[in-house]
Amino acid sequence: MxxxxxxxxxxxxxxxxxxxxxxxxxxxxxxxxxxxxxxxxxxxxxxxxxxxxxxxxxxxxxxxxxxxxxxxxxxxxxxxxxxxxxxxxxxxxxxxxxxxxxxxxxxxxxxxxxxxxxxxxxVPQGIGWRYKPDAHGLRPCTCPACIQSGTPGAAQLRRRFPYENAPRTKPAIMADLRAATTSDDIEYALYELGMRRRGGAEELAFLADHPDPEVREALVRTLARYRGRAARELLERVQGAAPSRTGMRDRSS
Known part of the structure; x- marks a missing residue:
């Protein structure tokens, strides 16, 4: 055991x-x-x-x-x-x-x-590391992935260490996603979408039968961040359509 x-x-x-x-x-x-x-x-x-x-x-x-x-x-x-x-x-x-x-x-x-x-x-509440191991003394990254909205002290950190590339809005990401012509562009847009407030999963249904398995795998990773019945049903549809490759790739309850 x-x-x-x-x-x-x-x-x-x-x-x-x-x-x-x-x-x-x-x-x-x-x-x-x-x-x-x-x-x-x-x-x-x-x-x-x-x-x-x-x-x-x-x-x-x-x-x-x-x-x-x-x-x-x-x-x-x-x-x-x-x-x-x-x-x-x-x-x-x-x-x-x-x-x-x-x-x-x-x-x-x-x-x-x-x-x-x-x-x-x-357990002691001050044990371990924050942000990443050995981060103490390094300039913190203030991107939305590292410091999400609502994090205590986030506004102060961003004033001290401005984030050079401001996050794009969800409508802009969805527009790029629908207009994408290559698998790389689709995967990047899905990655960006996973960092934002996402709304309903049904808006991604048009990618469920995409012929590129890497796009479908990126879609599975993005859907894992959604909630609700529509997300679960779409996730089951994508996984049932074509199993993920072996060897592909996330804390508390």
């Missing part, structure tokens, strides 16, 4: 013990599940994500220790990079063997049952 730790707001603690982890976070391959870290010899590395996640979840976080079978299919990798599909035991061994495991994560592509939750514990 493999021991993993998931971080979640303290207000979820009782529900997690009662019903487990819902598995709502989007993964690289369009599935949904739970982000974790293996239990490492270093307490600091085990709970390294606390400070970063508190930027997005303005509440006290707790650690949920879970235990899943060693042969459970998961993915492992550094955030923002394509992960590798392995077993839970292999994922834990991979991270333990790294000289610097900061920024790595394990994704369990399913909910975690209450029976698999071992305990919930308090």
């Amino acid at each position: 493999t021991d993993l730790v998931h971080l979640t707001p303290a207000g979820n603690a009782r529900r997690v013990v009662r019903t487990g982890l819902a598995g709502r976070s989007p993964g690289w391959f369009g599935d949904r599940g739970v982000y974790c870290m293996p239990v490492l010899p270093s307490f600091t590395l085990t709970y390294q994500w606390v400070r970063e996640l508190r930027r997005w979840k303005q509440s006290t976080l707790v650690g949920v220790q879970v235990r899943i079978p060693d042969d459970e299919p998961v993915t492992v990798g550094r955030y923002g990079q394509e992960p590798t599909r392995v077993s839970a035991a292999e994922a834990a061994a991979t991270i333990r063997g790294l000289a610097d495991p900061r920024g790595y994560e394990v994704f369990v592509p399913r909910p975690v049952a209450a029976a698999e939750v071992r305990r919930v514990r308090r």
